[in-house]
Amino acid sequence: MSIVITGNPGVGKHTITQQIADRMKLSIIDINKIAKDSGLFEKNDDTNDIDVEKLEKILEQKISENNVIVGHLAPYVLRKNQVKTMIVLRKSPYDLIPVYKDRRYSDKKIIDNTGSEILGIIANDAITKFQEKTFQINVSGKTVVEMLEKIMSIIVNKEGNEEVDWLDLVTKNNDLGKFFVN
Ligand SMILES: Nc1ncnc2c1ncn2[C@@H]1O[C@H](COP(=O)(O)OP(=O)(O)OP(=O)(O)O)[C@@H](O)[C@H]1O
Ligand SMILES: [Mg+2]
Secondary structure (H helix, E strand, C coil): CEEEEECCCCCCHHHHHHHHHHHHCCEEEEHHHHHHHCCCCHHHCCCCCCCHHHHHHHHHHHCCCCEEEECCCHHHHCCHHHEEEEEEEECCHHHHHHHHHHCCCCHHHHHHHHHHHHHCHHHHHHHHHHHHHEEEEECCCCCHHHHHHHHHHHHHHCCCCCCCCHHHHHHHCCCHHHHCCC
16 A cells, blocks of 8 residues: 655645655655656646546556555545555645746636635545545645654654644635635
């Protein structure tokens, strides 16, 4: 069974996955790369709707015992029996904006992705499907080394889940109108 790193675009999944792979001597399965190589994304746009069932079947062939699997689609294309631990990286929407601006995302893409993070869509879908195997960590303001320590502790001790509620934070900051434009 595999370790899985998921979460919205820009939260730091690939950065930390490389660290985990090095530390644990695991090989990386990059869901987006496999989807792209299999021609499942149109126009190289990984936000497009894709054939989840097809991707699930392709991944089945590629996953072995000792993998760390990375991708925002992980909760939708993996089965519970393939997963040892699924870690959802959560990053404050305020910290995601500069990451997205660096990537030159459009305003709409920024709103879509920060909105998804505020509502915790990937985290909720992961918890629904993978239940006790799912852990969230708040990576905002954390260095890569600090992130790695938290994640290793979850993998080894099966504890260290963090409750994350950006909706509460955004509401308290009176910023709902900033993130949920009509
Ligand atoms: N702990 C950290 N502190 C500061 N910057 C970080 C940290 N982790 C990652 N970054 C930076 O944040 C950006 C996004 O990280 P990364 O590409 O790993 O995210 P991702 O979740 O894999 O994104 P995607 O889903 O789009 O592939 C990168 O520029 C990376 O260098
Ligand atoms: Mg990445």
